[in-house]
Amino acid sequence: MRTQFVTDDQGEKVVVILSIKEYSKLMEDLEELEDIKLYNAAKKGESEFIDADQAFREIEQKRGQK
Template identity: 60%
Template sequence: MTAIHPQYITDTVGQKLVVLSIQEFDAMIEELEELEDIKMYDKAKKEDNGERVLFSDYLKNRKAKNA
């Protein structure tokens, strides 16, 4: 993980806010998206029943449904 250097400020109503550089924010978002991808992959692997469909068959079925 990229090191982050947060700064803290308080707004006019006393709520604390965190300030990050845009580079740190972008790196954090990238890592969160990668984690989400890993979770989705793990879920798909867990739910995989081994059934496969040929791409050509998928296209035929999709075309038939949209006709």
């Protein structure tokens, strides 16, 4: 990864410049990590299994409340 920096008057790095390709890759990786984090959190929680028909009814009911 080739990065460029913009510095302030004191020489502190304040901005990173990346190519669009590198930025896109970082964003894809971040989304994947967020999905993994949510998956791991869901596995730790209590699981309540419901019938698919009931799940669809609840989804449609919540949609109607918006």
